[in-house]
Amino acid sequence: MTSREKILTRLSGSMSTPETKPGLGFEPSDHPDLLESFVASLKAAGGEAILVEDPERLDERIRDTFLGTESLIDTRRDDTVDLETMKGCRLAVFEAAFGVAENGAVWIDPRERSPHALLTLAENLAIVLDRRTLVPTMHEAYARIDFDGISYALFLSGPSKTADIEQALVIGAHGAIGLKIFLL
Amino acid sequence: MIDHARNAAEFLNDPERAHWHDRALWFVREKRDKAARSVPEWEELRKSAEALKAHTLEHLGYYLQRFEERAKANGIEVLWAEDAAEFRRLVAEILQQHDATKVVKSKSMLTEECELNPHLESQRIEVTDTDLGERIVQLAGDRPSHIVLPAIHMKKEDVARVFAEHLHTDPDNPDPHYLTRAAREHLRQKFLEADAAITGVNFALAEEGAFVVCTNEGNADLGTALPDLHIACMGLEKVIPSAKELGIFTRLLARSATGQAITTYTSHFRRPKPGGRLVVVLVDNGRSRLLAEEHKKLLSCIRCGACMNTCPVYRRSGGHSYGTVVPGPIGSALAGARDPERFASLPFACTLCGSCDQVCPVRIDLHRQLYSERREVVRVPEYRGKVRGLKTAAFLLRHPRLYAAMMGLGRVLLPRIPRRLLYNRFNLWGREREMPMPAEKSFNQIYRERKR
Numbered sequence: 001m002t003s004r005e006k007i008l009t010r011l012s013g014s015m016s017t018p019e020t021k022p023g024l025g026f027e028p029s030d031h032p033d034l035l036e037s038f039v040a041s042l043k044a045a046g047g048e049a050i051l052v053e054d055p056e057r058l059d060e061r062i063r064d065t066f067l068g069t070e071s072l073i074d075t076r077r078d079d080t081v082d083l084e085t086m087k088g089c090r091l092a093v094f095e096a097a098f099g100v101a102e103n104g105a106v107w108i109d110p111r112e113r114s115p116h117a118l119l120t121l122a123e124n125l126a127i128v129l130d131r132r133t134l135v136p137t138m139h140e141a142y143a144r145i146d147f148d149g150i151s152y153a154l155f156l157s158g159p160s161k162t163a164d165i166e167q168a169l170v171i172g173a174h175g176a177i178g179l180k181i182f183l184l
Numbered sequence: 185m186i187d188h189a190r191n192a193a194e195f196l197n198d199p200e201r202a203h204w205h206d207r208a209l210w211f212v213r214e215k216r217d218k219a220a221r222s223v224p225e226w227e228e229l230r231k232s233a234e235a236l237k238a239h240t241l242e243h244l245g246y247y248l249q250r251f252e253e254r255a256k257a258n259g260i261e262v263l264w265a266e267d268a269a270e271f272r273r274l275v276a277e278i279l280q281q282h283d284a285t286k287v288v289k290s291k292s293m294l295t296e297e298c299e300l301n302p303h304l305e306s307q308r309i310e311v312t313d314t315d316l317g318e319r320i321v322q323l324a325g326d327r328p329s330h331i332v333l334p335a336i337h338m339k340k341e342d343v344a345r346v347f348a349e350h351l352h353t354d355p356d357n358p359d360p361h362y363l364t365r366a367a368r369e370h371l372r373q374k375f376l377e378a379d380a381a382i383t384g385v386n387f388a389l390a391e392e393g394a395f396v397v398c399t400n401e402g403n404a405d406l407g408t409a410l411p412d413l414h415i416a417c418m419g420l421e422k423v424i425p426s427a428k429e430l431g432i433f434t435r436l437l438a439r440s441a442t443g444q445a446i447t448t449y450t451s452h453f454r455r456p457k458p459g460g461r462l463v464v465v466l467v468d469n470g471r472s473r474l475l476a477e478e479h480k481k482l483l484s485c486i487r488c489g490a491c492m493n494t495c496p497v498y499r500r501s502g503g504h505s506y507g508t509v510v511p512g513p514i515g516s517a518l519a520g521a522r523d524p525e526r527f528a529s530l531p532f533a534c535t536l537c538g539s540c541d542q543v544c545p546v547r548i549d550l551h552r553q554l555y556s557e558r559r560e561v562v563r564v565p566e567y568r569g570k571v572r573g574l575k576t577a578a579f580l581l582r583h584p585r586l587y588a589a590m591m592g593l594g595r596v597l598l599p600r601i602p603r604r605l606l607y608n609r610f611n612l613w614g615r616e617r618e619m620p621m622p623a624e625k626s627f628n629q630i631y632r633e634r635k636r
Contacts, residue, residue, distance in 0.1 A: 003264045003468075006266055006467075007264055007266065007420070007468045007472055008245055008248075008249070010473070010476075011248070011420075012245065014242060014243050014245040014300060015246050016244075017243075021234065021239055022239050024232055025231060025232055025235075026225045026232070028225065028431075029224045044444075044445065045444070045448065054587045065217060068604040080598055083410075087376070100446075103445035105446050105450070116405065116408075117409035117410055120402045120406035120409060121409075137435065138430070138431040138434050139432075140431075142428055142430050143428070143431075145427065147392045147394060147454060149456040150394070150452065150455070151453075151454055151456075151457060152452040152453055152456045154405065154452060155446065155449075155451075156445050156448065156450075157445070157447070157448050157450075158448055159448070160448055160449070161401070162317075162364060162400060163442070164316040164317035164320065164333065164364075165316070165335070165363055166208070166339060167633065168361075170361050170364040172364070172368065173364065173368065173401030174368060174371060174372070174401045174402070174405075174406045175448075
């Protein structure tokens with residue numbers, strides 16, 4: 001008998017197809033002002049929200065915010081990037097599909113368009129997000145994700161961080177040291 | 185047998201450090217409270233999580249097969265390991281197939297449980313733990329003392345010494361910022377050189393055939409980004425029905441663990457990268473046996489560590505005192521259920537205060553579990569003396585006259601026996617406690633006198 005068969009034999013009492021499964025027994029909390037909640041949550045996660053009122057000026061705002069970033073990779077335009085370029089990348093621009101008000105997380109699905117290494121190798125991340133896509137909680141967030149076609153995708157909430165040395169929060173562990181979200 | 189009380193006494197030999205440890209964990213507990221209170225439906229969330237875990241365990245065989253089927257359709261290989269030895273062998277074989285000699289690993293308590301690192305190292309495969317806390321204890325030749333905060337037992341000065349030796353940093357600079365930056369540079373090199381990545385799994389999604397890994401540092405994401413091979417290791421209990429339920433669990437996990445609203449990286453893996461290989465290893469190692477017993481509920485645990493942070497015993501005895509990979513209330517309960525002889529002292533490393541039950545995001549009745557395990561573990565020879573003492577006490581309490589006589593004798597003798605004689609090696613009560621000094625008159629005597 002293979003290990004698989006042995007394990008499944010031991011689990012034979014739990015093989016039945018479930019007829020129903022427990023649902024949410026409550027209404028998720030409301031966030032009356034999604035934008036306000038999102039901005040506050042992102043700040044708590046160590047990130048920063050930048051409101052862009054004029055979409056025409058988005059690229060300008062990104063450039064102005066990260067002054068002196070020559071090595072920029074913009075995944076909205078640049079298709080393929082080699083590892084060497086990514087290693088030296090000071091700023092990468094990503095587009096997020098939507099954001100979550102309760103925790104400041106954004107859903108990023110790089111697909112084949114951009115290598116997922118860039119998300120962690122880039123020193124700074126500029127993320128472009130349409131403020132109309134904000135949802136209140138993770139329940140609404142998962143309800144809108146279609147997993148078909150996804151290889152690797154993530155919720156990213158602020159820059160990478162650690163508190164493994166004496167509980168002291170340090171921003172910039174292995175991934176981005178800075179993260180700003182440009183809300184259109 | 186692991187003697188928790190003795191190990192704890194050793195930890196308490198340095199009262200200043202013990203106090204510092206206690207405060208550090210209480211700080212995390214307070215952050216958790218704040219995060220939980222910020223969600224009005226918190227209690228309902230916990231109830232939903234509890235019900236969903238119970239449901240999944242009820243149909244565990246079904247959901248695991250469903251996960252396997254769907255993951256395979258996505259191009260993920262799924263392997264099954266009966267025990268730790270088979271798991272180690274499988275992982276080593278896959279790595280050898282790829283001639284991988286350098287592996288980066290993100291935090292996985294399962295790989296600690298199965299002692300994967302020493303095995304791979306014996307096969308000349310270098311494993312680098314990439315979670316900062318885990319890297320610190322790895323370099324120090326130590327073990328994690330907490331599942332979420334592996335180096336919580338170390339002070340920043342300790343870390344500075346370890347890093348000075350291995351990463352050539354300034355031994356006199358214990359600034360966490362400075363040390364973290366040094367680790368970032370050091371580990372960045374390891375990431376770039378790695379031939380393969382190993383990660384744990386926080387949640388496996390049966391319906392989507394995908395899995396989720398949660399980190400704050402981004403080490404799982406960077407680790408898996410570059411090499412073609414990714415091996416994800418999961419215990420059988422990590423499967424949940426579908427992505428829909430992630431709404432519940434992602435809201436609970438980080439808030440319970442560190443007080444954050446969500447982990448920085450909540451990463452979903454559904455397919456190998458083009459030309460790459462993605463393998464999930466499902467590990468039993470005693471889990472299916474627990475499913476059949478009264479300890480089933482322990483398999484609901486999502487490893488947030490909240491029960492440790494709140495536990496008055498854990499905070500004052502340190503993770504290492506438990507002698508297990510998972511310490512604290514959940515670790516004691518799991519160890520006591522799996523190996524009641526070796527871990528007989530752990531169900532007693534508990535005051536039955538029930539604080540862990542209150543913070544557990546999946547509402548495991550930890551203190552009840554520990555209480556019921558006590559009945560099992562007292563059978564070990566080490567507890568023979570305690571059992572005999574309690575049986576004698578029970579006998580006396582059933583015989584009022586004899587009891588009264590013994591108490592009378594005690595009142596006369598106790599104050600007169602020399603201290604050294606009284607606190608002898610058979611006096612188990614007196615080992616950690618002072619004997620009470622008897623009152624001059626018993627309650628019965630006073631009662632009789634008043635009545636007269």
